[in-house]
Amino acid sequence: MKVLVPVKRVVDYNVKIRVKSDQTGVDLANVKMSMNPFDEIAIEEAVRLKEAGKATEVIAVSIGVAQSTETIRTALAMGADRGILVKSDETVEPLAVAKILKAIVEAEKPDLVVLGKQAIDDDSNQTGQMLAALLGWPQGTFASKVEFEGDKLLLTREIDGGLQTLKLNMPAVITTDLRLNEPRYASLPNIMKAKKKPIDEKTPADYGVDVTARLQVLKVTEPPQRQAGIKVESVEQLVAKLKEAGVIG
Amino acid sequence: MTTLVIAEHNNQALNDATAKVVTAATKLGGDVHVLVAGQGVDAVAAAAAKLAGVSKVLVADDAQYAHRTAEPLAALVVSLAGSYDAIVAAATTVGKNFAPRAAALLDVQQISEIIEVDSADTFKRPIYAGNAIQTVKSTDAKKVITVRTTTFPAAAQTGSASIEKIGAAANPGLSEWVSENLTKSDRPELTSAKIIISGGRGMQSGDNFHMLDKIADKLGAAVGASRAAVDAGFVPNDYQVGQTGKVVAPELYIAVGISGAIQHLAGMKDSKVIVAINKDEEAPIFQVADYGLVADLFQAVPALEQELG
Numbered sequence: 124m125k126v127l128v129p130v131k132r133v134v135d136y137n138v139k140i141r142v143k144s145d146q147t148g149v150d151l152a153n154v155k156m157s158m159n160p161f162d163e164i165a166i167e168e169a170v171r172l173k174e175a176g177k178a179t180e181v182i183a184v185s186i187g188v189a190q191s192t193e194t195i196r197t198a199l200a201m202g203a204d205r206g207i208l209v210k211s212d213e214t215v216e217p218l219a220v221a222k223i224l225k226a227i228v229e230a231e232k233p234d235l236v237v238l239g240k241q242a243i244d245d246d247s248n249q250t251g252q253m254l255a256a257l258l259g260w261p262q263g264t265f266a267s268k269v270e271f272e273g274d275k276l277l278l279t280r281e282i283d284g285g286l287q288t289l290k291l292n293m294p295a296v297i298t299t300d301l302r303l304n305e306p307r308y309a310s311l312p313n314i315m316k317a318k319k320k321p322i323d324e325k326t327p328a329d330y331g332v333d334v335t336a337r338l339q340v341l342k343v344t345e346p347p348q349r350q351a352g353i354k355v356e357s358v359e360q361l362v363a364k365l366k367e368a369g370v371i372g
Numbered sequence: 373m374t375t376l377v378i379a380e381h382n383n384q385a386l387n388d389a390t391a392k393v394v395t396a397a398t399k400l401g402g403d404v405h406v407l408v409a410g411q412g413v414d415a416v417a418a419a420a421a422k423l424a425g426v427s428k429v430l431v432a433d434d435a436q437y438a439h440r441t442a443e444p445l446a447a448l449v450v451s452l453a454g455s456y457d458a459i460v461a462a463a464t465t466v467g468k469n470f471a472p473r474a475a476a477l478l479d480v481q482q483i484s485e486i487i488e489v490d491s492a493d494t495f496k497r498p499i500y501a502g503n504a505i506q507t508v509k510s511t512d513a514k515k516v517i518t519v520r521t522t523t524f525p526a527a528a529q530t531g532s533a534s535i536e537k538i539g540a541a542a543n544p545g546l547s548e549w550v551s552e553n554l555t556k557s558d559r560p561e562l563t564s565a566k567i568i569i570s571g572g573r574g575m576q577s578g579d580n581f582h583m584l585d586k587i588a589d590k591l592g593a594a595v596g597a598s599r600a601a602v603d604a605g606f607v608p609n610d611y612q613v614g615q616t617g618k619v620v621a622p623e624l625y626i627a628v629g630i631s632g633a634i635q636h637l638a639g640m641k642d643s644k645v646i647v648a649i650n651k652d653e654e655a656p657i658f659q660v661a662d663y664g665l666v667a668d669l670f671q672a673v674p675a676l677e678q679e680l681g
């Protein structure tokens with residue numbers, strides 16, 4: 124079984140971002156960038172499948188600026204076998220990402236694609252579902268457990284009320300939720316080894332995909348800031364304040 | 373302009389989220405229809421027909437929609453999409469699952485989790501865990517939209533739409549629903565509760581969450597949690613509030629033993645009044661709290677329960 128894992132380079136989850144004063148976007152200059160946390164979980168799951176003898180090859184794909192190579196290298200250091208960088212300096216929206224991934228799936232013929240459920244920059248939560256649609260494959264989103272049963276995939280998902288289990292035909296697309304696994308840290312020897320693993324370089328045009336944005340960003344603004352509150356000295360005072368504010372009876 | 377709202381329900385009752393999505397949909401202008409896809413959904417359809425602003429309810433009653441799995445639901449929506457300018461769903465785990473699938477089949481770039489409708493093609497949506505708000509204009513002829521329900525009021529129940537049965541679409545037959553393990557609770561749902569009390573890693577165990585349950589029962593509140601508390605197994609996954617959990621905006625949010633990471637704040641900072649109980653006076657949660665109590669929760673929480681009488 125061949126596994127494809129799309130990994131996105133995003134602002135590190137610990138960074139408190141700043142909106143540019145001209146409202147054109149978020150300031151990314153000198154900001155720490157990392158692999159999208161859900162994609163680390165996706166790589167981890169794929170590598171575990173390989174270690175369990177279920178997967179034969181794990182391919183990491185990233186679509187974005189040249190520095191996305193670093194994100195692919197991280198995936199390779201975690202245990203992916205090779206990488207594909209699809210270089211674009213423009214923002215590529217989820218639908219276009221899905222179209223590029225579809226073309227890669229058609230070329231590479233993986234049996235499973237594992238994506239993150241959501242990129243923590245655009246917070247779209249779309250790409251995996253869109254890829255599954257374009258391929259006509261089943262989708263197992265927000266996965267917290269992945270098992271195989273014969274030629275089917277038994278997948279537990281995090282849903283609003285609790286957990287749901289689905290049986291998917293293969294090939295399939297799945298997207299990871301936080302509790303699927305705990306991603307490993309790449310060891311130094313593996314980081315060194317990753318430097319020798321191959322990364323193919325492509326462009327969206329190589330796959331015949333038009334990445335023109337469908338959504339025009341008119342502006343990006345700061346959310347309303349909350350007023351600083353007060354510290355109360357005791358539980359009695361807290362309850363009195365809440366009664367005053369009329370939020371408890 | 374005609375908009376199709378996909379109803380959120382459990383086959384028995386219409387979820388409150390739908391009434392909020394209808395409010396967002398009416399802001400697009402034009403007619404609003406609601407699709408109820410499920411199994412044995414007469415009561416749901418009747419409830420949807422009462423929502424103000426809805427002119428027609430379409431009912432697809434078929435076993436393949438019993439659990440609203442993405443593949444059949446997206447196929448049904450796509451089969452109806454020709455008559456609609458916009459397709460709108462709640463940003464719940466059902467909406468987040470099927471809507472992008474339908475959008476891709478329609479070659480539309482979905483607009484996720486809108487919090488404001490500026491016009492029929494321009495919307496505001498949070499990005500970067502709500503630390504920036506993007507205003508986007510869609511150039512697609514058809515719109516596919518998910519709605520963050522906390523920012524729209526529920527439509528009134530003063531309507532009287534017609535109800536029309538429709539047939540099922542061809543079932544893609546790609547997956548099979550096996551089972552569901554839903555958290556049972558007599559308390560209000562997190563996303564519609566007026567008061568929420570949430571616990572974090574500071575709670576130390578699932579047993580200790582019973583301290584919060586007692587307060588929740590006194591206040592008629594829902595109980596939530598941080599990711600750390602869910603990861604540690606103190607409470608089930610559906611308790612998680614945050615960027616990648618549930619987004620809530622109650623009248624009162626009480627955070628107990630929660631540090632206030634960006635990802636947690638993303639899910640609760642639009643609450644009307646925020647209370648934080650934390651023993652670390654430097655905890656970032658205090659920066660958004662209206663009332664902060666620096667205290668050991670193991671003393672403060674029982675005292676709070678007492679004080680509430």
Ligand SMILES: Cc1cc2nc3c(=O)[nH]c(=O)nc-3n(C[C@H](O)[C@H](O)[C@H](O)COP(=O)(O)OP(=O)(O)OC[C@H]3O[C@@H](n4cnc5c(N)ncnc54)[C@H](O)[C@@H]3O)c2cc1C
Pocket residue numbers: 136160161243571572573574575597598599600601612613614615616617618628629630631632633634635636639649650651652655667668669670
């Ligand atoms: C991709 C991604 C997505 C995420 N999504 C979410 C999300 O949706 N929701 C979410 O919540 N988090 C999310 N997180 C995790 C987030 O970054 C934090 O790790 C998490 O919110 C921390 O939870 P916490 O505040 O309970 O734990 P901690 O940060 O460990 O804080 C515990 C707090 O309890 C206090 N405390 C301890 N003992 C006591 C006591 N006896 N009395 C009083 N106070 C006490 C401490 O002072 C501390 O402030 C996400 C992270 C990533 C990377």
Ligand SMILES: Nc1ncnc2c1ncn2[C@@H]1O[C@H](COP(=O)(O)O)[C@@H](O)[C@H]1O
Pocket residue numbers: 128129130131132159161162165184185186187215217220237238239240241242243245246247248249250251
């Ligand atoms: N530019 C990209 N390059 C590689 N993978 C991506 C890219 N954009 C999105 N993805 C994948 O799709 C998932 C969901 O992203 P999104 O739909 O943008 O929230 C991510 O977790 C990645 O696995």
